[in-house]
Amino acid sequence: MLDNFLPPLNDHNLPYPDTIHPIVVHFVIAMVLFSFFCDVxxxxxxxxxxxxxxxxxxxxxxxxxxxAIIFGQIEAGLAIAYDAVEPVLNLHTLIGWSLSGIIAAITGWRYVIRLSDSKKLPLPYLGLGFGxxxxxxxxxxxxxQLVWIxxxxxxxxxxAAKEGVL
Structure with a gap:
């Protein structure tokens, strides 16, 4: 009954043409790395x-x-996660959720630094940026690994997964 309301999955096992998570997450990666570069x-x-x-x-x-996490969760849920991929997918998911909290906390700290003195950046902040x-x-x-391996x-x-090879 629920299948009548869900869009059909394509040959990538997705309800839309291709993965969206990598597009959004590459945007995040570039901004975080560029932010650290600008700080240093x-x-x-x-x-x-x-x-x-x-x-x-x-x-x-x-x-x-x-x-990125929303689309990552959707796409991970629709992925045919065979036994060999599950540990990497689980670790990637755990770190992704952790990064959301870490980035939010660092941004909050950065906001406080910006309010107090926008021309000074403490070394511990740079160290955390490196981490x-x-x-x-x-x-x-x-x-x-999830994509290329x-x-x-x-x-x-x-x-292969639909044919039972994996």
Whole structure:
């Protein structure tokens, strides 16, 4: 009965033409990494205008990561997660949700810093930015594995899973 209300799934096992999560999440990745780059560059060059660029990148990234997570959850739920892929998918999901909280908290801290003195950035904030950058790179690595090694939402893997090969 519920099938009458749901759109049909295509050859990628999705109700829309292709995955949306990677598009949105690459936007988040770029903004977080560029924000850290602006912070470090601004710190060493004393170009404090870069701090403003960094702030707005983190602000938008904080909003965009939740959109990325929504589509990530939808697409993970529709993925045919065979046994070999489940640990990587679960870790990617856990880190993704954690990153949403971490990015929101860092953005909140950055807002407080911005209000108190927009021309100073404490070294612990830069250290945390470096840690966030490392975590983002690890998350990218996991996402790359899901697509390029395990082939989630690729036509050959979807077909193989539907035929019972996986």
């Amino acid at each position: 560059t601004g710190y060493f060059t004393r170009n404090y205008q870069l701090y403003e660029v960094s702030w707005w990148n983190m602000f938008v990234a904080t909003i965009a990561i939740f959109i 966030l950058t490392c975590l983002v790179f690890f998350q990218v690595y996991l996402g790359d 395990y082939g989630l939402h690729t036509v050959p893997v979807v077909d």
